[in-house]
Amino acid sequence: MNMLWESIRSALESVRAHGFRSLLTSLGIIIGVTSVIAVVSIVQGLSYTVNAQFAGLGGNSLTVRSYTPFKQQLQGNLAKLRDSDMEAIASRIDGISHITPILYTQSGTQGIISYRSQSSFTRVVGIGSSYLEVNSVYPEQGRFFSRDDDVRRRLVCAVGVDVIENLKMPEQAVGEFFRVGNEWCKIVGIMEKRGELLGFSQDDYVLLPYGTAKRIMGSQRDLDIQIQLLVDDMNRQDEVRERIRRVLRQEHGLKSGQPDDFKVQTAEQLTESFNTVINTITAVSAGIVGISLLVGGIGIMNIMLVSVTERTREIGILKALGATRQDILLQFLIEALVLCMIGGLVGVAIGYGLGALVSNLLPGFPEAHVPLWAVTLSFGFCAAVGVIFGIVPAAKAAQLDPIDALRYE
Amino acid sequence: MPGKKPSTVIEFSDVYRTYTMGDQVLNALDGVSLEIQRNEYVAVVGASGSGKSTMMNIIGCLDRATRGDYRLNGTHVGQMNEAELARARNREIGFVFQSFNLLARASALKNVMQPLVYRGIPKHERVKRASEALDRVGLGDRLDSRPNQLSGGQRQRVAISRALVGKPAILLADEPTGNLDSVTSREIMALIDQVHEQGQTIIMVTHEPDIAAHCNRVIRLEDGKIESDVRQNRRVNG
Numbered sequence: 111m112n113m114l115w116e117s118i119r120s121a122l123e124s125v126r127a128h129g130f131r132s133l134l135t136s137l138g139i140i141i142g143v144t145s146v147i148a149v150v151s152i153v154q155g156l157s158y159t160v161n162a163q164f165a166g167l168g169g170n171s172l173t174v175r176s177y178t179p180f181k182q183q184l185q186g187n188l189a190k191l192r193d194s195d196m197e198a199i200a201s202r203i204d205g206i207s208h209i210t211p212i213l214y215t216q217s218g219t220q221g222i223i224s225y226r227s228q229s230s231f232t233r234v235v236g237i238g239s240s241y242l243e244v245n246s247v248y249p250e251q252g253r254f255f256s257r258d259d260d261v262r263r264r265l266v267c268a269v270g271v272d273v274i275e276n277l278k279m280p281e282q283a284v285g286e287f288f289r290v291g292n293e294w295c296k297i298v299g300i301m302e303k304r305g306e307l308l309g310f311s312q313d314d315y316v317l318l319p320y321g322t323a324k325r326i327m328g329s330q331r332d333l334d335i336q337i338q339l340l341v342d343d344m345n346r347q348d349e350v351r352e353r354i355r356r357v358l359r360q361e362h363g364l365k366s367g368q369p370d371d372f373k374v375q376t377a378e379q380l381t382e383s384f385n386t387v388i389n390t391i392t393a394v395s396a397g398i399v400g401i402s403l404l405v406g407g408i409g410i411m412n413i414m415l416v417s418v419t420e421r422t423r424e425i426g427i428l429k430a431l432g433a434t435r436q437d438i439l440l441q442f443l444i445e446a447l448v449l450c451m452i453g454g455l456v457g458v459a460i461g462y463g464l465g466a467l468v469s470n471l472l473p474g475f476p477e478a479h480v481p482l483w484a485v486t487l488s489f490g491f492c493a494a495v496g497v498i499f500g501i502v503p504a505a506k507a508a509q510l511d512p513i514d515a516l517r518y519e
Numbered sequence: 520m521p522g523k524k525p526s527t528v529i530e531f532s533d534v535y536r537t538y539t540m541g542d543q544v545l546n547a548l549d550g551v552s553l554e555i556q557r558n559e560y561v562a563v564v565g566a567s568g569s570g571k572s573t574m575m576n577i578i579g580c581l582d583r584a585t586r587g588d589y590r591l592n593g594t595h596v597g598q599m600n601e602a603e604l605a606r607a608r609n610r611e612i613g614f615v616f617q618s619f620n621l622l623a624r625a626s627a628l629k630n631v632m633q634p635l636v637y638r639g640i641p642k643h644e645r646v647k648r649a650s651e652a653l654d655r656v657g658l659g660d661r662l663d664s665r666p667n668q669l670s671g672g673q674r675q676r677v678a679i680s681r682a683l684v685g686k687p688a689i690l691l692a693d694e695p696t697g698n699l700d701s702v703t704s705r706e707i708m709a710l711i712d713q714v715h716e717q718g719q720t721i722i723m724v725t726h727e728p729d730i731a732a733h734c735n736r737v738i739r740l741e742d743g744k745i746e747s748d749v750r751q752n753r754r755v756n757g
Contacts, residue, residue, distance in 0.1 A: 430614050432610070
């Protein structure tokens, strides 16, 4: 133990004594670790933010949407979800605490909004009053609409903060009227700010009561809606999902053998495909980094071999003073290890800085996030590289014959 | 080591050291037998190639005899493994070299502390013993100096105090004044004489008769054999 500590101390001294060379030696490792940490911090920042967004949906929410295979789409047979489907789900299945229809505007003109001389384009969504609970979003100013607004199809709406900004409305916009498509709507609530995701604003939308939305889109008879619902008990999620499937198949008159013309997705499934992409990027960058660490390790081995030759006489002296082979082996091995670890440390710092810089420079990019596993893994890898590539020079040093070493000029 | 130290420190019986180069077989040591007692002050002299260095390397446990028996403080060195040889070098031998062989990057203090590292002595104790050892050779005020900041004589003093800091059985000096001018040589020899007077066993390789005159025994080697082994009265203050 004492010997180990002595070796670390002497390794640090030796690294410091050759400061510039040590820096150049570790450069390969520094670059390798820098790139892994930078890439991982950006990618993980992205995934962290996206997952946080989806977390708003809640783990126990389900989304039902219509699904038409591509071939069918070409033939013009579009599957649809209707109000009757939602009613069937709501009335025939237990264990659902909240359920809401979601109706997206389906033609361009309905997305045009205007206030005085300003006009803008936005996402107009018709929703039921349970939307709040299902998505855990709440109004910051004013109120959300009531059942009454929905039933009476009142022209009221709740908006994201960007709508206020884009239309240059006064800050206290609750109570203001503006045009949505061809109708005048009154703002009754302003929703909490959600920020940006991948450069896209999450606050540019108009929420209408479902009834009102249908009224505005009245020209289209056969609307296709999505249904979002919350399951009471997380453990019964699969059961509820299966029952929804059965009810909808029945409603749509599907015979056994016919595929579903809808999809029931959990919040997890929504994030899954995104995470697959993230994981692929992470794995590819890890591979690249593996190669660069390998190259860095070879660089360290090279310099350590030179250093052993250069310090042959010193090794001879130490052996004459009573150093055993193990003492010398340990000293050079730890020196390689220290070089790698310093490289790793510097790499993590620069990589994190670079990640933070990139995410700050790119507008709308989420904040860099370095997970502990990436740091631990990088250090572990550096240590492994140090041991693997340090052992050959260290063994060479340990095997030196003290007489030859002392005679070495 | 046995509890009671025998008075015979070194015992060579019919020691050979053979080098084979191709078909040529060279006996650097050709059947050497000798005994050196505690507190002897021995000079090993001879022409270059006579086997002096080989003998010093074997005595210093840097090398092993090809044949024959070498006992250091009663222990058979021939049967030691690498680690035991290192341990013997650390505890029983103090080396002083012609070219000083100090650790260039380390201060005088660190140089003297180094042998104690391999004994597992804690740092504060190492600092204490090493600074005392440097103080004894008159370098108590140069603890932090690096070798390149010291004169040749001062470097050899550091080397001597490094050799003695672990209280070895033998001080093994290889041409200790070979790289020094005559004034400094006299100073260093005075120091080594003083170390001997304090009870230290000293073996010294030299080719200078002046230096050999300080010793009370002169062993002359020729072609790997002992040509003469003479006891003499030491010349004091030479």
